[in-house]
Amino acid sequence: MRAARERVAGSVANFVDERTGAAKFLKKSLNKVFPDHWSFMLGEIALYSFIILLLSGTFLTFWFVPSQEELIYNGSYVPLKGVKMSAAYASTLDISFDVRGGMLMRQIHHWAALLFLAAMVAHMMRVFFTGAFRKPREMNWIFGVALITLGIVEGFLGYSLPDDLLSGTGIRIAQAILQAIPLVGTYAAFFAFGGEFPGLDFIPRIYTVHVLLLPGIMLGLITVHLMLVWYQKHTQYPGPGRTEKNVVGYPLLPVYMAKAGGFLFIVFGVTAFLGAVASINPIWVFGPYTPTQISAGSQPDWYMGWLDGLVRMSPPLESHIFNHTISWNILIPGLIVPGIMFTGLALWPFIESWATGDKREHNLLDRPRNAPSRTAVGAMAITFTIVALINGGNDIIATHFSLTINQIMWATRISIFVLPPLAYVITKRICLALQRADRDLVLHGRETGRLVMLPHGEFVEIHEELSPEEAWTRTSHEQLAPIPAAGIDANGVRAKGVLKDRIRARISKGILQEQIAKPTAKDKLEIGDGHH
């Protein structure tokens, strides 16, 4: 019996292999080694939530009606019975109250969207702080930035679709931001909405973009993103036995198949749990959208919240040039600042390699403390975003913590300029302190707390030497020197592009000069056997 089954399996495998040559590929792939670290699984959370989004989203399309056609609601939610609303809103109410499992699926879809964005941000922070974006992975970093940007847009369109009072308010703000583009703004807004706001075209249009265009592009980008990880191999943390040329870890089959497969179901489980126990986007509370109504405490989802916070804190600046209004109060926080931030984010690998002069390939990750300036820049960006995010929720914070909106607004207006530079300085100091701690640890070993009296009466604390592996992990990184400025040569001739070089030398000095020299074998010998 067993032999027969094996024969069947063998001939099927043979059939496939003879036509596709899959065996060779599979053999190579299944033995591929991946390094093991919890922070390498953040991207997986994003991938799995994306899968959940595709599946639950498909379910929702079966009942959602993407139309702004007006009708009178006659479903089972009594407080809205007889109210005029769009077909989109009514069908979302139907999904919530009249479709079996609809409420759960809607909530899973929305929770998965929040987790998807949060996981992407967490993943990006890991990649940034460990320097995983360096050559040869700059392109994959850009794909990642593109995915986050598209994810934010996709999420925004998603919660705009139900056409409830909250989402309509969000669309209205999006329209305002569109209008704020100088010269073409009003045309762009009329084009997008097919006329005056809100019109009847917008929901059907963003529906196509939300369920077809953006998921399609994102799926493509994710595929390329993963193929590049596959091809370039995964980065790894420095440690004994790990070099730029190898990968230390476990093979895909069976270890990673089991871990990744298990994790997929865990992410499914956590999302389903949240969808089952916690209400999200209760559209029936907000009511249908009409431009004449608005609710206090209207908020976007968190990934848009920091943009909303920037808009809320901007002073009312407006200029009129040649009969044309330029609304700086929307243009700067809504388009210019995020534009600069995302462009800077995408170009960061190139900015960094230009400033440090490091153009080599890196497969070993940095410990964040060993790249103090980069870590400090990251902390600065996070601080900026969090300050903006806090102001995005200023009305909720005001009512729940007995503060005034004005206090919060002014506090964040000042903090947005003061705190990020402060975060830079503090983070850099912490990194250097950690470097110093590493150096002390390697040179003197671990303090054991055991005091010993020597025969001549001296008290010493016994220090325990680090193991060679631990010492290696703390000393294997390289420390780059600042780029010297090209200047005037021996014959007094100014080198070409000297200003650019001087700027670069200046930046590179700022980044690289201040470092705690890592201990060398010579330092170790000079100190002798530790206690002193």
Added chain:
Amino acid sequence: MRKLSRLRRRKITAPVLLFLALIIVGNAYAFIGATVTTPGATASNARSTMVDEGREIFLRGCSSCHGLNAEGGGIAPALIGVGAASVDFQVGTGRMPLADMSQQAMRKTPIYNEEETAALAAYVATLAPGPAIPGAAQLTFERDGNTAEGGELFRTNCAMCHNAAGQGGALTQGKYAPTLMGVEAKYFYEAMITGPQSMPVFGDKAITPEEKLSIIKWIKAVESEKGLGGASLGKVGPVTEGLVSWVLGIGLLIGIAVWLTTKSR
């Protein structure tokens, strides 16, 4: 004695003593404060009429700010013509007398009991005609209200300050629109006809009495609506949702990722 002096030197002694001292002072203050701020507690029932009694309470508890003849002053408005409904709302919900001179009177446990409030209202109503306290015959929202219509009216007229779910919202400079959950129907009606604090007056021509009943019915329907879709997370929208997705969602998943990558020993 030796034992005590040794205890005195313990590290824990100072914080414990400080804590005890705070409790004693706090309780003493609360006790004294409570006896001072209940002027109506000893009001005599022997007054001949309700209005006289109300005037008595007014002179004792309100006139220092509102003036001896309710003519108002630098820090308080005149009460001539505000009507019984306004007094019933302000005093009945504990907003008046003020707890402190902050931006806005807040809801608290009423200082005057029902009879005293009624007496105060009766006295103020004699100063000049004003809106009367709506009686039970007027508050037939259960029978005459239309929930869906009330919701529409609420979203058009009330939601911009009180939030679409009646959870309250922030106004400028620390003022706020309070939450509407757990409020008696009578007070909704009074608030609409008298416009307390930052709230505008919604006269019977703007919102008819029947429409007012519909609004009340809708608020009561929202209040009794429980747990559609699970825990409501404070009904404040995406702020708590974002917090939950990061703290509970990503937090939990990172915890599991750490567990999955821990080397088995």
